[in-house]
Amino acid sequence: MNDRKPRIRPAALAALLAVALMLSSVPASAALDPRFDPSKLTIPPLHPIKEVKPSRAVLGNGLVLYLLENHDLPVVLGQSYVKGSSLWEPADKVGLGGLTGEVMRSGGSAAHSGDWLDDRLAAIGASISTRIDEDLATAGFRCLSENTKEVLGLLAEVMRKPAFPEDKIELSKVSLRRQIAGRNDEMLDVLQRTSAFAVYGKDSPYARVPEYATVEAITRADCVKMHAQCFAPNRTVLVIYGDFKKSDMQRLVAGAFGDWKRDPAATPALPPLPARAGNRVVFAPKDDVTQSAVVFTHIGFKADSPDYADMEVLERALGGGFQSRLFNHVRTQRGLAYATGANSGAGFLRPGLFFAYSLTRNDSVMAALDLVRDEV
Numbered sequence: 373m374n375d376r377k378p379r380i381r382p383a384a385l386a387a388l389l390a391v392a393l394m395l396s397s398v399p400a401s402a403a404l405d406p407r408f409d410p411s412k413l414t415i416p417p418l419h420p421i422k423e424v425k426p427s428r429a430v431l432g433n434g435l436v437l438y439l440l441e442n443h444d445l446p447v448v449l450g451q452s453y454v455k456g457s458s459l460w461e462p463a464d465k466v467g468l469g470g471l472t473g474e475v476m477r478s479g480g481s482a483a484h485s486g487d488w489l490d491d492r493l494a495a496i497g498a499s500i501s502t503r504i505d506e507d508l509a510t511a512g513f514r515c516l517s518e519n520t521k522e523v524l525g526l527l528a529e530v531m532r533k534p535a536f537p538e539d540k541i542e543l544s545k546v547s548l549r550r551q552i553a554g555r556n557d558e559m560l561d562v563l564q565r566t567s568a569f570a571v572y573g574k575d576s577p578y579a580r581v582p583e584y585a586t587v588e589a590i591t592r593a594d595c596v597k598m599h600a601q602c603f604a605p606n607r608t609v610l611v612i613y614g615d616f617k618k619s620d621m622q623r624l625v626a627g628a629f630g631d632w633k634r635d636p637a638a639t640p641a642l643p644p645l646p647a648r649a650g651n652r653v654v655f656a657p658k659d660d661v662t663q664s665a666v667v668f669t670h671i672g673f674k675a676d677s678p679d680y681a682d683m684e685v686l687e688r689a690l691g692g693g694f695q696s697r698l699f700n701h702v703r704t705q706r707g708l709a710y711a712t713g714a715n716s717g718a719g720f721l722r723p724g725l726f727f728a729y730s731l732t733r734n735d736s737v738m739a740a741l742d743l744v745r746d747e748v
Contacts, residue, residue: 424440426438426439426440426611426613427439427440427618429622431605431625431626431629431630432630433605433606433629433630433631433632433633433634434605434606434607434608434634435605435606435608435609435610435625435629435632436608436609436610437609437610437612437622437625438609438610438611438612439612439613439616439618439621439622440611440612440613441614441615441616441617441618442613442614442615443615444615445614445615446516446517446518446615447514447515447516447517447614447615448513448514448515448516448517448520448523448612448613448614448615448616449512449513449514449612449613449614450512450513450514450524450527450610450611450612450613451510451511451512451610451611452510452511452512452527452531452608452609452610452611453508453509453510453608453609453611454508454509454510454511454602454603454604454607454608454609455508455509455602455607455608455639456504456508456509456601456602456603456607457469457504457505457506457507457508457509457602457640457642458470458473458504458505458506459506459577459578459642459643460598460601460602460640461598463575463577463580464585464586464589465586465589465590465594466580466581466582466583466586467548467582467586467587467590468590468594468595468598469504469505469506469598470503470504470505470548470582471541471544471545471548471587471590471595472504472536472594472595472598472599472602473502473503473504473505473509474502474503474544474547475534475536475537475540475541475544475595476502476511476530476531476534476536476599477489477500477501477502477530478540478543478544479534479535479536479537479540479541480530480534480535480537481526481529481530481532481533481534481535482529482533482534482535483529483533484526484529485535485537486535486537486540489526489530492526493523493526496515496516496519496522496523497515497516498513498514498515498516498519498523499513499514499515500512500513500523500526500527500530501513502530502531504598504602506578507719507720507721507722508720508721509602509603511527511530511531511603512527513526513527517614517615517616520616520621520624521624524624524625524628525628527628528628528629528632531603531608532603532629532632534599536592536595536596536599538592541590541592541595545587545588545590548582548587549584549587551582552582552583552584552587555581556658559658559661559663559665559731560665560711560729560731562656562658562665563665563667563729563731564727565579565581566654566656566667567667567669567725567727568725569654570652570654570669571646571669571670571671571725572645572646573646576643576646577643578643578645600635601640604632604633604634604635605629605632605633605634605635606634606635607635607639610625610629612625642721642722645671645722645723648670648671662733662734663710663731663732663733663734664731664732664733664734664737665729665730665731665732666729666730666732666737666740666741666744667727667728667729667730668727668728668729668744668745668748669725669726669727669728670717670725670726671717671723671724671725671726672715672716672717672718672719672723672724672725672726673716673717673718673719673723673724673726674718674719674720674721674722674723675718675719675720677718680718683716683717683718684716684718686716687714687715687716690714690728690747690748691712691713691714691715691728691729691747692713692714696713696714697747698712698713698714698728698730698743698744698747699712699713701743701747702730702732702740702743702744702747706739706743708730708732708733708736708739708740708743709730709731709732709740710731710732711729711730711731712729712730712731712744713728713729714726714727714728714729715727715728728744728747728748729744730743730744
């Protein structure tokens, strides 16, 4: 065993002492480079934001078309926004809207099956998607500009004449059953669902969730009816962006959608929101976990509110990141939270849900509750 202590050479020792003396003689104020002093930073003016001016046209059947050319890449993207809602589904068939939106794409059209679409779109590096959500129904595509005519035509087929084959409906039901079976696995999922129950009421269309019985009750005829309720040219805004000439694209859209018949029926209204109730405490017991969740929630606001920008700043400051007040106080300083954050509650067609939350240990739930309440 070598017990000798390391030796420091005299020259090295002298150099270290010299450096130490130099550092000790530097004033504390000089240690901070003024270029990086936050109080002295100069912020240059923001670059001007170029106004985007897409062209707008309305087809004879009421479909609204927005076009914006960009030739940087040989790519075209399109998205249609339709005044349709999954909230129109019957109470005994909750899940119908999401299932219909999924099978529109997975089941293909009357002319091309969903499996054929999968193969063809993969072969040309394109995609088509469809959804029916609470606020809007959507259908979109992405493709290389050389394939625009073909892919736009396939999108029109899926939007206008989806096939809804029974095997794809059953496959979508299998997915819904799995979601139901696992919806209590994640604490945040339970938290959001319980918050909606508390604010809207468990039987409200805004809070309903699929159950095994409501999924089993869905038939192909229900999908056809839900599609007809949502998708019509006079309820559709189609936006296309990318590598094309406006005149050419107008002709393609007119050819794909121009003979689509209007729906003379009035668009159903969204269900009314409940009146804001007084403050109350709601419990959602879950005995098989070692953590708890605390949430403060209420109805939020619409995105066209004049307070939108202020509320976005509030969200960021309150619980929108690592530097937010909730994160610093509840997690960093006190070490009480696995996760914490906030959402301002902005909604597009209706107010969303404001919430501020924290996940914590069972034995620290009251301390976390007090901290979140103080910040809110």
